Amino acid sequence: MSETHFGLIVIGTGPSASTVAKKSRGEGKRVAVIEEREFGGTCALRGCNPKKVYVNAADLIDRVVGGRGKLLDYQKVKIDWQQLLQFKQTFTEPVIEKSEASYRKKGIETFSGTASFAAPDTIRVGNHTLTAERVFIGAGARPRPLDIPGEKHVVQSDDFLELPDMPSRVVFIGGGYISMEFACVVARYGSHVTVLQHGDQILNSFDTDLVSQLSEYCAKHGVKIYTQSEVTAVNQCGDQSFEVNYKKEGKTLSVNADLVVHGAGRVPNLEGLDLQAGEVEFGDKGIKVDAFLRSVSNPRVFAAGDCADTGKPQLTPTANEEARVVVKNLFTSNSMQQPEYDVIPRVAFTVPSIAAVGMSETQARQSHDVDVHHEDTSTWGSVRKTGQRCAGYKILIDKKTDLILGAHLLGPASEETINLFALAMKFGLTATNVKSTLFVFPTFASDVRKMV
Ligand SMILES: Cc1cc2nc3c(=O)[nH]c(=O)nc-3n(C[C@H](O)[C@H](O)[C@H](O)COP(=O)(O)OP(=O)(O)OC[C@H]3O[C@@H](n4cnc5c(N)ncnc54)[C@H](O)[C@@H]3O)c2cc1C
Ligand SMILES: NC(=O)c1ccc[n+]([C@@H]2O[C@H](COP(=O)([O-])OP(=O)(O)OC[C@H]3O[C@@H](n4cnc5c(N)ncnc54)[C@H](O)[C@@H]3O)[C@@H](O)[C@H]2O)c1
Secondary structure, eight states, X not given: OOTTEEEEEEEOOSHHHHHHHHHHHHTTOOEEEEESSSTXXXXXXXXXXXXXXXXXXXXXXXXXXXXBTXXXXXXXXXOOHHHHHHHHHHHHHHHHHHHHHHHHHTTOEEEESOOEEEETTEEEETTEEEEEEEEEEOOOEXXXXXXXXXXXGOBOHHHHTTOSSOOSEEEEESOSHHHHHHHHHHHHHTOEEEEEOSSSSSSTTSOHHHHHHHHHHHHHTTEEEESSEEEEEEEEEETTEEEEEEEEXXXXXXXXESEEEEOSOEEEOOTTSOTTTTTOOEETTEEEBOTTSBBSSOTTEEEOXXXXXXXXXXXXXXHHHHHHHHHHHTTOSSSOOOOOOSOOOEEEOOSSOEEEEEOOHHHHHHHSOEEEEEEEOTXXXXXXXXTOOOOEEEEEEETTTOBEEEEXXXXXXXXXXXXXXXXXXXXXXXXXXXXXSOOOTTSTGGGHHHHO
């Protein structure tokens, strides 16, 4: 076999690619991995993990402020942005240092540079031309081009997580996960925050009533949210100051900012791959794959995670589940597997967090005779004990089968408690089963019995 011929070439080193590369190597394949940035991928270096460090700081502030005069007293509590950046780097730098070596230790050959197809079985990276029996693409996503004047002034999430300090006026474009998570942090730091969302609702994959409750809480804690507001331009007015124009109800309005952040969605990162040369079909939503995550046009190629057009949310658990399946399917043509997408919980790590699994109220009502259990739980003992004041739930139960169709949570620990609902839904537990389970008291999990 030639030195440049591999059983498998893996493009990217995020959650999907790392699983596919390492597991396939474990099964004895000769594997090459190609990464164009630092080895480690978005989740570990520029997404979930570093973001959670920032959110933890904001959450701590919220808890301390909420507990003032009840649980504790203090003169002043504040986020030190530089300290926070340095603490975040204690999580990301070891990944940057060790990730490439971890592939090599397993006998995987690593290449730095942008991978692009030269032929259906041939990948170029720098001066190297590699061939393979199979190619896996785990190229992830990148911020959606805004196509507005002044786009170059807008900071993307990668750069936001590297800022050495935070200015006093910050505008977020879009009101989805990235904007709302960062907005909660920046507001707790003490800056003036504005979120401009072009639809009716921020966080549109979460329950409308709980999102309204969260929005009110955010407004009280320094986050101004304008919906129906589409950003149309960013004009530079001074060295580091900008005027953000947006359209609301037919009028053009503006807000001033020292920093403008992109939170307007992410698109598959297919630039540079030259997919045409690889005969790999793709569209705006990513690489076109069949139910087994194999390219519909080039059977040597598989794709998963944020760059694959699966119609599923761009989340690490979906990327991991797809990678698990790709490992099974890469080198077999019979009994290929499909990802188990039946229950995908989701959480926006706002302050407090908001979580969901399964159907929305509208979806449930369309297809089932449904019992809706909905309550603002801000005054429940479990919440009051924390000193915080923003919590609620909505649970959707099928009247006929007693099965849980959807669960929506807001408030302290909702990012953990939602996993109980995911487990119950995945394994078909009824609301009565959940109600009859003894949970440790006093915990947020024990509240679940009162919700179903
Ligand atoms: C700010 C932020 C916060 C997030 N928070 C969460 C969260 O809390 N929970 C959650 O579940 N998800 C979160 N996500 C989403 C999550 O990070 C992604 O869904 C996940 O990382 C997708 O994994 P992946 O395997 O598709 O690729 P990625 O992790 O995106 O990795 C792709 C890799 O491929 C490389 N690459 C791309 N093209 C090429 C090429 N041509 N040649 C070589 N290398 C290439 C890239 O440099 C990158 O390293 C967050 C995302 C962001 C941006
Ligand atoms: N906690 C998590 O799991 C987490 C955290 C961060 C990111 N992510 C993943 O990354 C993806 C990308 O995050 P995101 O927040 O960029 O996207 P998003 O899809 O969550 O939200 C983007 C929002 O921006 C709005 N928008 C788009 N263009 C606009 C404009 N010109 N003016 C005003 N509003 C505009 C859209 O209506 C949408 O509501 C998410 O969909 C999610 O899959 C997940």
